[in-house]
Amino acid sequence: MLKAFLPNDYVKNIYAITPEYLKERNIKGVITDLDNTLVEWDRPLATPEIENWFKKMKDHGINIVIVSNNKEKRVYDFARPLQIPFVFKARKPLRRSFHRALSMLKLSKEEVVVIGDQLLTDILGGNRSGFHTILVVPVASSDEWVTKFNRKVERIILNKFAKKGLLKWGESSSGK
Numbered sequence: 001m002l003k004a005f006l007p008n009d010y011v012k013n014i015y016a017i018t019p020e021y022l023k024e025r026n027i028k029g030v031i032t033d034l035d036n037t038l039v040e041w042d043r044p045l046a047t048p049e050i051e052n053w054f055k056k057m058k059d060h061g062i063n064i065v066i067v068s069n070n071k072e073k074r075v076y077d078f079a080r081p082l083q084i085p086f087v088f089k090a091r092k093p094l095r096r097s098f099h100r101a102l103s104m105l106k107l108s109k110e111e112v113v114v115i116g117d118q119l120l121t122d123i124l125g126g127n128r129s130g131f132h133t134i135l136v137v138p139v140a141s142s143d144e145w146v147t148k149f150n151r152k153v154e155r156i157i158l159n160k161f162a163k164k165g166l167l168k169w170g171e172s173s174s175g176k
């Protein structure tokens with residue numbers, strides 16, 4: 001049952017996911033969450049580091065779509081300056097937005113990873129839709145109030161995974 005929440009990889013942050021890391025796994029496209037995955041949920045714009053990450057991916061021919069449960073203005077204001085396509089009010093873990101993002105990428109499922117900081121939305125949704133999933137440690141330790149309940153459930157699941165030795169850190173991450 002809990003397997004539905006188990007990510008394929010678990011990394012320290014988005015920067016552990018490099019073009020080399022993706023190429024080793026034959027990945028050509030990325031569906032990524034926004035809040036607390038790319039930047040803190042209350043930071044309106046990308047940091048220079050995030051801009052660089054996007055640029056590096058683009059230089060290696062890896063296409064990205066941002067899929068966020070947040071509202072249009074938040075996602076638009078963040079993604080527009082970066083010229084990254086996006087889906088807002090995605091209602092993850094529902095499958096619909098993942099499929100929409102996949103058609104925007106024009107790739108097959110096997111060529112795409114789903115990245116996010118939440119088991120109950122990003123990872124569950126990505127797994128249900130049949131993608132390779134990567135969990136990142138949240139950028140900020142604070143959350144929007146709606147997320148707080150999910151985090152409690154998430155902690156219980158993560159502890160269970162840890163006890164069973166199921167969660168493995170991605171090879172490119174620099175450890176705990």
Ligand SMILES: [Mg+2]
Pocket residue numbers: 033034035036037116117118
């Ligand atoms: Mg998030």
